[in-house]
Structure formats: C-alpha cells, structure tokens
Amino acid sequence: MGVNHIVLNVHDIDRSHTFWTDILGFRQVGTLDRTGAGTMRFYAGRGGNHHDIALTQLAAPADSDAATAPSQPALNHVAIEYGDQESWLAQLRRLQAAGVAFQGRINHGTSHSVYVQDPDGHDVEVMYSLPPDQWQGDINAALNHLTVLPRDGDDALADPQTPHF
Numbered sequence: 001m002g003v004n005h006i007v008l009n010v011h012d013i014d015r016s017h018t019f020w021t022d023i024l025g026f027r028q029v030g031t032l033d034r035t036g037a038g039t040m041r042f043y044a045g046r047g048g049n050h051h052d053i054a055l056t057q058l059a060a061p062a063d064s065d066a067a068t069a070p071s072q073p074a075l076n077h078v079a080i081e082y083g084d085q086e087s088w089l090a091q092l093r094r095l096q097a098a099g100v101a102f103q104g105r106i107n108h109g110t111s112h113s114v115y116v117q118d119p120d121g122h123d124v125e126v127m128y129s130l131p132p133d134q135w136q137g138d139i140n141a142a143l144n145h146l147t148v149l150p151r152d153g154d155d156a157l158a159d160p161q162t163p164h165f
Contacts, residue, residue: 005052006078008122013039013057015119023098024080024124025091026053045080053078077115077123085159088112088128092157095126102151107162109142110135114156130162138165 010016020026026043029051033039038057045052082088092114095102103123104115113127135142142165150156 004049005054006075007040007054007056008075008078008118008120009058010055010118010120011058012119013041013055016055017041019118020053020055023095023100024126025094046083075122077125079113079125079127082126082128085112085128088126089157089159091126096156102156105149105151105156107145107147107149107160109145109162109165110139112159112162114151133164134162135165141165 008016017028020043021028026045028041029044030042031039032042038059040054040056042051043053043055044050082091095114095116100116102114103117104113106113106115109130111127111129113125116124116126118124145162145165147160147162149158149160
C-alpha cells in the first residue's frame with residue numbers, strides 16, 4: 001500500500017505548471033478539460049507511475065490563499081523525493097537560482113529536506129531519504145531527530161551528516 005498521487009486545487013494553472021515542471025522537474029503527461037469545472041493537468045516524476053500530481057484549475061478562484069496553517073484540517077505538505085544526495089543538492093541549487101525562497105532547511109534523522117511553497121501556497125518538501133542503516137537501529141529516535149540549518153545563500157546548500165541511530 002502507498003500513496004499513488006495527489007491533486008492540488010490551484011488559482012492559476014499556468015503559473016503552477018511552470019513551478020511543478022520548470023522548477024521541480026515533473027513532466028506533464030495529460031490534460032482533462034472538464035466543461036464547467038475547469039482544466040485538470042496530470043504530471044509524472046521519474047518513476048513509472050501514470051501520474052504523481054494533478055493540478056486542478058479552480059473554476060472561480062477565491063480571493064484568499066489556497067494554503068491553510070499546518071494546524072488546520074487540510075493537506076499539510078507534499079514531499080518530493082530525489083534519489084540521492086547529489087540530485088537533491090542539484091535541485092536545491094536550481095530552486096535558489098529560480099528565486100524560490102526556502103521556508104525551512106532541516107536534516108531529519110531519516111531524510112534531509114528543504115521546504116518551499118508553490119505559487120498557491122501549498123507547502124512542498126524537497127527531500128532525499130538517508131540509507132536505512134543510518135536510522136534502522138532506533139527508528140523512533142531517528143524520526144524525532146531534527147537539525148535546523150540555514151535557509152539562505154551558500155550555507156543552505158551545505159549538507160552536514162546526520163548521526164546514526
């Protein structure tokens with residue numbers, strides 16, 4: 001069992017398309033025009049799934065932000081995994097070059113992450129998983145480990161090691 005895909009409601013599907021394709025690296029694989037209900041676009045990552053993310057254009061976008069506080073009953077964030085440290089660091093450089101602000105930069109005991117927001121304010125975790133031998137000794141301790149790192153400049157691109165658990 002696992003998560004197959006997520007669907008995000010967006011205010012401006014073209015602006016969101018640019019973020020999810022040009023900045024995060026997904027590719028558009030399909031479009032559904034729903035008469036009277038707006039357009040839905042489908043995107044796939046590097047895996048073999050038919051689609052991982054879908055964006056739905058809101059028929060009448062509200063004036064308020066789409067995102068809600070993490071404490072409210074809503075989607076908290078989407079985690080996009082990169083296969084290894086090298087590809088993840090390349091993505092962080094790409095995000096910085098595109099002017100995407102890092103909301104948070106954290107090394108967890110099981111993964112290393114940077115948190116950004118898409119154009120509609122959805123929180124996106126860009127991460128890579130650490131090898132199981134680093135955390136499987138004490139999964140609970142690893143899940144509770146947190147190192148907050150700089151969010152700006154070259155320091156945000158450093159990736160210090162996480163202790164073994």
